[in-house]
Amino acid sequence: TQLLEQSPQFLSIQEGENLTVYCNSSSVFSSLQWYRQEPGEGPVLLVTVVTGGEVKKLKRLTFQFGDARKDSSLHITAAQPGDTGLYLCAGVYNNNDMRFGAGTRLTVKP
């Protein structure tokens, strides 16, 4: 059973398009992290969100933590081929346990 559901599983878009990927759970998290993973490499942390309703921006990437701290979204504006990769969300419980979602595999075509 996947505690964190990510959608969509796969996404293929053209350069310049906008996109949103989602991370949902029935559990409440103390915080949530987003990672990006490129082929043959380990995941790299993009952002940590802690407060319900929090919005963080990282250049063209906007991350939002749901008010109830059960869900999160990642929005990319004007996607570029360099954004291609596997996007993983990871929720941290109050006991410091961390659970990863299965990821959204994004392909941005030039």
Next chain:
Amino acid sequence: NAGVTQTPKFQVLKTGQSMTLQCAQDMNHEYMSWYRQDPGMGLRLIHYSVGAGITDQGEVPNGYNVSRSTTEDFPLRLLSAAPSQTSVYFCASSYHRGVQTQYFGPGTRLLVL
């Protein structure tokens, strides 16, 4: 700083063989962990350590052993490899457990025949 290093990058084993996956970090991090990544499953925690001499089980510990004799090293041992252990293994480290930046190694791709 090299960050988190893992060896080997690739390994093929026969069922029943044993092997050790090496992981080292040079950032003086207290927390180290091992994950396996399988298609459609995300990263699942195998074992973790909050400091030298202390280890604990994660979500999927069966078939794996770990030890932490130094702050820097955290090897993962497969005692008797099974085809179900075919996966990509990642080692990660951070200053402490929980809401921290985890630094991942490049991974070890393991195939068990």
